[in-house]
Amino acid sequence: MRGVQHNEPEQLATIFKALAHPVRIAILDLLRYGEECVCHMEATLGKRQAYISQQLAILRAAQIITDRRDGMNIFYRVVRPEIYALLDAARAVNSLPMSVPPPIRRESCPCPKCTPVVAVAD
């Protein structure tokens, strides 16, 4: 994914390339309902951290997502929500259902969203 593009089909092809990978699509589906941290994607997708991070770098380079640090975790979110219309349009081409289930808290994910602070008896 190189620098700026001049000609129009070239720009479109760049977006499609960023989406032409099942793990990157799964990541975007995870982010559909809001930001998530890397460890959550790791737990949900069952892929190694470094691998997830590589795919996130590609989506970041395509300016589809951005990140935000909060304490020890880095949360990613989609900055071009139009991308979901694109995913839905692709599902329509395949006659696939549109709905993507809301995110699930993962026991195996250590981030604060997944392991909320529990009141401890004193």
Next chain:
Amino acid sequence: MRGVQHNEPEQLATIFKALAHPVRIAILDLLRYGEECVCHMEATLGKRQAYISQQLAILRAAQIITDRRDGMNIFYRVVRPEIYALLDAARAVNSLPMSVPPPIRRESCPCPKCTPVVAVAD
């Protein structure tokens, strides 16, 4: 069957791969207003015939287009018009204009659509 099968990022990635190429996008834009023959794409896109034919083969394999012979020419057309919603959605992501200009008859294209029979004075 427990819930909708939701492991189709692979299928979506396949569509995006078929579209992740500027020449294939340009071909689909050419076919937006109806069928066109290979020679017309050759003339319009300024690419060699064998190259166009290769890209057509990929779109055919992805079941996005199909062909029809008429005399000496082979005309291609889109069989999944939903693909245009997909292209338009990608343009929206890039904040690009939606409209694709209608096809232009090419002097350099020898097909009957481009060089209509002209009444000859007797």
Next chain:
DNA sequence: TTAGTATATTCCATTCTTTGCATACAGTCA
């Protein structure tokens, strides 16, 4: 400071994709 945790990057072998070239094939016309 040191140790630890979360995430990113770099390197690399392997595998897919791209695209030019040559050629094959299938109709058409004389």
Next chain:
DNA sequence: TGACTGTATGCAAAGAATGGAATATACTAA
């Protein structure tokens, strides 16, 4: 039939993407 035209296919070299392993970075806590 043979020559011709439009289109498709096979091959191969170059290039890009994949995904694994190791390592680097950046922050937090003690």
